[in-house]
Amino acid sequence: MTLAQRGGLLGLLDALQAVRACGEAWALGIIFATSGSTYQKPGVMVLLDRAGVRHGVISGGCLEPELEECARRVLENGRAETIDFDMRADEDITFGSGTGCRGRIRLLLLPQQGDAPLSAALLKLADADDAMRIAIDIAGETIGSGTAALSDSSWAWKCDGQPFSNAEPFENAFDVARLSIEPPPRVLLLGAGAESVPLQQFTRQLGWKSIVVEHRGRWLDFAQRACADEIVEQAPESAAPAWRIRRIDAAIAMSHNYGIDLKNLALCADTDIGYIGLLGPAARRDALLADLGDATAARLRDRLHAPVGLALGGSGPDAIALSIAAGLQRHFAGRA
Amino acid sequence: MEPKSPYHDIVLRHQRDPHNFGTLPEHTHASEGINALCGDRLHLEVDYRDENLIALRFSGESCAITIASASIMSDMVVGQTKPAIDAMASRFARFIEGDDDDEKSLGDLRAFVELRRHAARRKCALLPWATLRAALTGAVVATTENPSLGG
Numbered sequence: 029m030t031l032a033q034r035g036g037l038l039g040l041l042d043a044l045q046a047v048r049a050c051g052e053a054w055a056l057g058i059i060f061a062t063s064g065s066t067y068q069k070p071g072v073m074v075l076l077d078r079a080g081v082r083h084g085v086i087s088g089g090c091l092e093p094e095l096e097e098c099a100r101r102v103l104e105n106g107r108a109e110t111i112d113f114d115m116r117a118d119e120d121i122t123f124g125s126g127t128g129c130r131g132r133i134r135l136l137l138l139p140q141q142g143d144a145p146l147s148a149a150l151l152k153l154a155d156a157d158d159a160m161r162i163a164i165d166i167a168g169e170t171i172g173s174g175t176a177a178l179s180d181s182s183w184a185w186k187c188d189g190q191p192f193s194n195a196e197p198f199e200n201a202f203d204v205a206r207l208s209i210e211p212p213p214r215v216l217l218l219g220a221g222a223e224s225v226p227l228q229q230f231t232r233q234l235g236w237k238s239i240v241v242e243h244r245g246r247w248l249d250f251a252q253r254a255c256a257d258e259i260v261e262q263a264p265e266s267a268a269p270a271w272r273i274r275r276i277d278a279a280i281a282m283s284h285n286y287g288i289d290l291k292n293l294a295l296c297a298d299t300d301i302g303y304i305g306l307l308g309p310a311a312r313r314d315a316l317l318a319d320l321g322d323a324t325a326a327r328l329r330d331r332l333h334a335p336v337g338l339a340l341g342g343s344g345p346d347a348i349a350l351s352i353a354a355g356l357q358r359h360f361a362g363r364a
Numbered sequence: 365m366e367p368k369s370p371y372h373d374i375v376l377r378h379q380r381d382p383h384n385f386g387t388l389p390e391h392t393h394a395s396e397g398i399n400a401l402c403g404d405r406l407h408l409e410v411d412y413r414d415e416n417l418i419a420l421r422f423s424g425e426s427c428a429i430t431i432a433s434a435s436i437m438s439d440m441v442v443g444q445t446k447p448a449i450d451a452m453a454s455r456f457a458r459f460i461e462g463d464d465d466d467e468k469s470l471g472d473l474r475a476f477v478e479l480r481r482h483a484a485r486r487k488c489a490l491l492p493w494a495t496l497r498a499a500l501t502g503a504v505v506a507t508t509e510n511p512s513l514g515g
Contacts, residue, residue, distance in 0.1 A: 093402075093484035119372050122428050123478040123485060 031255055036235015038212045041154050043075050043083030044147055052077060053106075053141040055099040059086060060166060060205035064116060064131035071207050073150075076137075078103055086113075086133060090125040095135070102137045106188050108172025111135045136164060136205065138172050138189055145183035145191050149176040154237075156211040157275035167203035174204075212237050213360050216276045216301070218264070218292040219283025220251035223307075226349035228254035234357060239274075241267045241292075247283070264291040272299065278356055280305035280336055290316055297327040303359045304328060305336030305352065333359075374475035379428040384438035388421040393502070397424075397495030399487060399509045404430045408495045415445045420496070427488050429476070434492035436472045446500050453493040460486050 034042055047054045057074040067087045074084030076099035081092055091113050098111050113125060113133040121128050140147050146162075153160055156178055164174030165187070172187040186192040213236040217224065220242040231238045240256040242248045243263045251259050260267045272295075279301050281289040289306065293316060296304045306313055313334040317325040337351030338358065391409035398405050404426040411418040420441060422434045441449050458464035460479040467474045479486050487508035498506035 094482065097483045119369055119478060122372055122375050124482045126427065 032229050032232045034235060035233045036212060037073075037209070038154060038235045038237070040073055040075055040083050041151055044151060047075065047077060047082060048142070048147065051142075053103050053139060054082070055102045056138045056140050056147065057084075057086065057095060057099070057135050058138070058162075058164070058205075058207070059133055059135050060164070060207060061134040062132060065129045066131035066133050067129075068133070071209050086135065087125070087127065090127045091133070094125075095137075098137055102139050106139045108136060108138045108187055108189075110166055110171070111137065134166075136166055136172070138164075140189045143191075144189045145185040146174065146176060146189065149178060149181075149183040150209070152178055152181065153209060153211050159211065160209045162205075162207045162209060164205050164207075165203060166205045211275070213277040213356075214239065214275060215356065216241070216271055216279040217251075217256070218279060218281045218296075219285070219288060220247045220254070221282060221284050221307075222250060222345040223282070223348040223352070224250040224254040224256075226346045227352055228256055230349060230353035234353065236277075236356070236360075239271060239276075241271065242283075243267075264288060264295060268295045276301045278303035278305065278359060280307065280352065282307035282336070282352075284308075286312070286316070290319055293328060293332075294320055294324055297324045302331060303333060303356070304331045305355065306332060306334035307336050307348070307352075309335060369478065371475035371478050374472050375428055375432040378432035378435035378472065382422075382431050382435035382438075384419075384421050384435065385423060386421045387423060388419055391419075391421075393499040395495050395499035395503060395506055397430075397491045397498075397506045397508075399430075399491055399507055401509050402427070402488065404488060404491055406430060406434060406491060406495055408434075408492070408499055410496065410499050412446075412500060417441050417444050417446075417449065422492065422495075426491070429479075429485055429488040430491050433473075433476065433489040436475075437492050437496065440471060440473070441496065449500065450497060453490075453497060456493060457486075457490060460489060 033039060055076045057076060059068055059070050059072045062069055074086055075082045076096060078100055080096040086095060095111065098109055102109050114120060115125050115127050115129045115131050138146065149160065158179050160176055160178040162174060162176045165171055170187050173192065174185060176183045184192040215231060215236050215238050217238055217240045220240055228238060238256045239258040239260060240251040241260045242251045243261055248261060260270055279296050281292040283289050293306065333355060337355040340351045340354065388409040388411060391411050393410040393412055395408050397408065406422055406424040406426055408422045410420050420438045422438060440452065455464060456473055459470060460476050462480045476489050479489055490508045494506040494508050
């Protein structure tokens with residue numbers, strides 16, 4: 029099966045690893061402030077080299093030409109710069125981006141090379157359980173210098189992007205951008221089925237990590253064909269210790285088997301997972317909740333999305349996968 | 365929101381009612397200006413005889429900056445020789461890059477001073493000039509994009 033390119037932060041980290049391996053310099057763009065209507069929001073990153081954007085977007089294509097011009101300058105001078113894409117005035121429609129969005133994006137472009145601490149720190153985010161806190165100087169002589177912290181690790185760099193031993197490089201605390209970069213959402217798929225393959229394509233494109241728990245040979249084949257990021261080949265209760273110690277952003281009971289879904293829902297009820305989905309019709313959900321008992325059902329109630337997914341209509345594995353992915357996207361975007 | 369600049373109005377006036385827009389059946393030279401990445405396309409026809417540009421018409425679909433630049437250029441180059449046109453084009457390029465602050469004799473082209481803040485759009489203003497210079501040297505196509513650099 030041809031796998032879709034990974035999206036979101038994971039896609040950027042894939043590109044970051046590739047560009048590091050090439051041994052050439054690159055520029056990392058980080059949106060640190062926005063207002064009004066903008067295509068992307070603070071914390072979104074884009075990777076550029078001398079030829080232009082290598083991975084990521086900050087707009088529908090309207091702002092990238094100017095971004096690329098600036099990135100070439102940053103790479104040439106080895107010095108960070110900020111760009112202010114101000115699309116609020118009529119002049120921007122004629123002379124600038126031409127978008128008419130009436131928003132504003134402020135972005136920092138940082139020169140990076142070799143083992144640049146910021147890029148090294150970001151690569152740790154792929155499998156992190158916590159958010160990374162980043163602080164970067166956005167003005168003055170030390171523009172571009174900053175620090176990053178993730179769990180017990182920390183990194184510091186100078187304005188040329190290279191390592192800095194002092195963890196307090198800022199000359200002016202008022203001109204510091206402070207960002208919290210969340211790790212990629214991690215989705216626990218409890219059981220596999222025909223919808224696993226299209227669902228995995230969506231999770232890849234949206235930049236989520238997937239763990240599939242499946243021990244039944246016939247259904248395991250679906251998980252393997254889907255190329256999930258991780259497959260735990262164990263029955264529900266045996267598998268639980270492995271995923272319970274991880275950060276899980278969403279879990280979906282989707283085994284197509286009443287008894288297995290019952291066990292997985294009971295296991296999920298004892299966690300703090302914020303989104304728990306259940307595949308199947310409402311009557312089946314009600315029967316499962318009744319069998320789980322009042323206490324367990326009460327622990328699930330505020331988090332349970334059953335039937336899982338947005339009610340888009342349609343039938344078959346592709347429509348079901350789209351519905352599940354849409355529901356998850358709404359949850360991750362804070363719109364649920 | 366910032367107040368609207370007078371330069372904005374100059375560009376919009378030329379975009380909405382471009383001078384010398386159309387075709388020139390008796391033309392001696394012609395060229396196509398294409399910036400494929402941003403979608404600008406300009407067809408330019410010129411009657412140039414005895415070291416003198418007698419008439420110019422242009423057509424095509426482009427952004428406001430390209431159309432306005434072509435319109436303003438079409439007024440300025442009539443009666444000029446090729447070396448004079450080359451000099452005007454070079455001066456205009458220096459002006460929008462911020463390397464020449466002298467607005468004298470630029471006429472409405474001074475409206476493009478805004479492009480000093482928008483480097484990525486300079487190629488739009490320069491496309492008509494590059495197309496005219498291409499036409500006068502016998503080249504069929506001109507561009508101000510660098511495809512290897514994404515524009």
